[in-house]
Amino acid sequence: MGARSSASRPRAVGRAAGLGLGGATLLVLLSGCSIADWGDAFGHFGWPSRGISLQAHEMYDLWIASTIAALTVGVGVWGLIFWCVIRYRKRGDELPVQTRFNMPMEILYTVTPVLIVAVLFYYTAIVQTNVDKLSKNPDQVVEVVAFKWNWQFNYRDGMGEEAETVASTVGSSDVIPLLVLPVGQKIRFEETSKDVIHSFWVPEMLFKRDVFPGNVRNVFEVTLDKEGRYVGRCAELCGTYHAFMNFELVVVSPEKFDQFLEAKKSGSSTQEAMGAIGYTGNEVYATKTSPFNTRRQAHTWNQPETVAAGKQD
Ligand SMILES: [Cu+2]
Numbered sequence: 001m002g003a004r005s006s007a008s009r010p011r012a013v014g015r016a017a018g019l020g021l022g023g024a025t026l027l028v029l030l031s032g033c034s035i036a037d038w039g040d041a042f043g044h045f046g047w048p049s050r051g052i053s054l055q056a057h058e059m060y061d062l063w064i065a066s067t068i069a070a071l072t073v074g075v076g077v078w079g080l081i082f083w084c085v086i087r088y089r090k091r092g093d094e095l096p097v098q099t100r101f102n103m104p105m106e107i108l109y110t111v112t113p114v115l116i117v118a119v120l121f122y123y124t125a126i127v128q129t130n131v132d133k134l135s136k137n138p139d140q141v142v143e144v145v146a147f148k149w150n151w152q153f154n155y156r157d158g159m160g161e162e163a164e165t166v167a168s169t170v171g172s173s174d175v176i177p178l179l180v181l182p183v184g185q186k187i188r189f190e191e192t193s194k195d196v197i198h199s200f201w202v203p204e205m206l207f208k209r210d211v212f213p214g215n216v217r218n219v220f221e222v223t224l225d226k227e228g229r230y231v232g233r234c235a236e237l238c239g240t241y242h243a244f245m246n247f248e249l250v251v252v253s254p255e256k257f258d259q260f261l262e263a264k265k266s267g268s269s270t271q272e273a274m275g276a277i278g279y280t281g282n283e284v285y286a287t288k289t290s291p292f293n294t295r296r297q298a299h300t301w302n303q304p305e306t307v308a309a310g311k312q313d
Contacts, residue, residue, distance in 0.1 A: 039064040048203050052226040052251065055131045056206040062127045066120060073116065131207070134221055139185035146191070146198035146211040146234065149241035151177045155261060159188065161217065167264035177247045178270055182257035183227050191218040199236035202249050208235045227251045252277065 033041075036050055039060065044050070045067045050060045088096070141163065143154035150172065154165040171177030181187055191200055193213040201208030209218050234245035252260070256277040263273035271281070 035061045035064045038068060047206060051206040052202075052204045052228065052230065053207075053222040053224050055222050056204070057225075058127045058130055059206050062123055065123070069116070069120070132220065134188070134219060135186050137186075138188035138221055140182065140187045142179070142181070142187060142189055144189050144191045144200050144211060145194065146200070146238075146245075147194035148196065148239050149234075149245045151179075151232075151234075151245070151247045153177060153179045153247075155264070156190070159190070167261055169264075169270045171247060178250055178274070179232065179247055180250045180252060180257060180260050180274075181224060182254040183224050183251050185254060186221055186223050188219065188221045196238050197236050198234045198238050198245070200232070201235035202230055202232040204230040204249075210236060224251045227253065250274075250279075 039045065039047075039050060042064075044060075045064060047060060047063060051057055138159070141156040141159055143156050143163075143165065145152040145154060150170070152168055152170040154168040156163040157166050158164070169178050169180070189200065189209075191209065191211040193211045195213055197213070198211040199208050200211055205222060207220075207222070209220055212218060228251055230249040230251070232247040232249050234242055236242075238245070259277050260273050263276040264270070268276065274281075
């Protein structure tokens with residue numbers, strides 16, 4: 001009797017584990033919630049938001065789905081551990097039944113992790129390929145020039161080093177550089193540094209890429225899908241004033257972007273060009289990107305009574 005119930009026990013454990021995992025997965029699938037809903041419900045699992053580009057959304061969904069999968073497995077494993085600890089705790093000096101192996105369990109142990117890794121790898125490979133994808137004809141090409149300790153954004157008339165800069169914005173010790181871009185267009189970034197390694201990072205894009213000096217020209221593309229103003233940063237410790245190497249991404253409609261670019265091309269300052277598309281300097285600026293505070297308290301145009309962006313107050 002004792003021997004019989006012990007032999008059936010591992011099978012029962014396997015069945016319980018399978019049921020638990022299957023149930024949790026089914027719950028996620030049948031709850032009718034999208035991955036975005038789950039992300040909202042759990043504070044994005046540490047990410048600032050679902051992002052502002054098509055590429056960001058894909059990465060976000062992968063992140064949330066992977067985290068839910070990991071937590072589901074985790075809950076199953078923790079449950080089994082605690083169940084075993086309580087159910088099979090030492091009750092006396094009698095040696096428990098010594099089971100050497102259980103074939104179905106051994107197979108389950110091997111197949112399940114391989115399946116999990118394979119599924120995660122499959123979706124990661126797809127998302128990574130999409131995020132790194134370069135189009136033949138991007139709508140806009142922006143050369144990102146990083147230097148100690150600021151940014152210059154060159155709007156280009158084509159791809160590659162041979163293309164010409166048609167307009168540019170640049171930051172100074174007093175003024176945060178603005179990167180104005182249109183919504184819904186394929187934007188190609190070509191990165192180059194004048195000195196050391198920096199890293200172009202807009203947290204809301206859920207993406208950063210290193211900016212190298214010399215011949216390495218890192219290239220990536222995004223399609224922004226949300227108008228607004230977002231903080232950008234250098235994400236590579238590049239020297240004393242690394243922390244002040246901020247910029248502001250301004251995502252506007254394609255019409256406004258064209259007006260901005262035309263104004264810049266005809267010699268307007270960045271401030272005048274922003275004025276031409278209706279930004280007077282009094283509207284709400286990008287002041288923070290959770291969980292990071294930019295310490296930015298004033299707008300870019302350095303009115304005497306305000307604290308200049310990027311300067312310590
Ligand atoms: Cu830097």
